[in-house]
Amino acid sequence: MKIEFLHRDEIDDALWDACINKALNSLIYGYSWYLDEVCDDWDALVYDDYKAVMPLPHRRKWGFTYCYQPFFCQQLGVFSTTETGEALLKAFFSALPAHYTLFDMQLNVFSKPLDGLGKLRTRTNYRLPLIPVYEKIASGYNNNTKRNIKKAEANKIAAFENADPFSVIALYKRHYADKTPEINDAAYDRLTRLVSKAIKMGAVQAWGVYDEHNTLCGGAIFLTDHKNLYYLLGGADDAGRYNGGLHTLFDALIKRYAGLDLVLDFEGSDIEGIARFYAGLGAKPLSYYHLRINRLPWWLKLFKK
Known part of the structure; x- marks a missing residue:
């Protein structure tokens, strides 16, 4: 399963956005125009001519490049037009470039990574079918x-x-x-x-x-x-x-x-009072994932636990 790493200027926006639009787990956060607005910079992993993609927002600090979750962008991860199974997810996470010394992102409900990949935390969203x-x-x-x-x-x-x-x-x-x-x-x-x-x-x-x-x-x-x-x-x-x-x-x-x-997506929340407000409108909880993979040198891990 060949997955390519592409820099932002190598990405075909039309093919990328067509993938997000057709994805089984399509979310607005994945469109190229959305990523351009909320990210400092982003690159991506692309599978089989844009049948599946994974955006990688990144920053650089203290000489290290790291993936982060931008503001106003609740969930990213793998978006796929054909499958969202374990084999695909394993291939994408195995293809994460080594130069990302820290991966600290929130993944969509279909992108739960395999156990042992990093520190995984479940978060709660609320959604209401209309x-x-x-x-x-x-x-x-x-x-x-x-x-x-x-x-x-x-x-x-x-x-x-x-x-x-x-x-x-x-x-x-x-x-x-x-x-x-x-x-x-x-x-x-x-x-x-x-x-x-x-x-x-x-x-x-x-x-x-x-x-x-x-x-x-x-x-x-x-x-x-x-x-x-x-x-x-x-x-x-x-x-x-x-x-x-x-x-x-x-x-x-x-x-x-x-x-x-349509579905009304409340974008959260793990905060009890806010969750109670959403539930009071009939919304139901749905889990998504926060994954942290820390490849930083040991002396930096002390500050980035």
């Missing part, structure tokens, strides 16, 4: 979700699509920057570029939550492809949170897309 009619989906809401939707309605809080995504980003940064210090100004700049590119690709849905004075008090940005709606980012100010703003936003979104062959 193909049933709205009434069927809404019957799966828990009591807290239903109560918050009624609370929003009573307080004249409403959610609408076609909000300005950059206003949503600004609102999020104002109210959540202190809670997410790992997302620095450079990351917010990258997020803005990603959303700008996604708009050009027709792959963005932005929703806003408004009070009775038509003031934006919450919002969310979703990325879209032919299979999924991805909850990229969202939040609310104090009034929006207290009055069930995000509950009514997701209810409006679900009402809008119910009956379509």
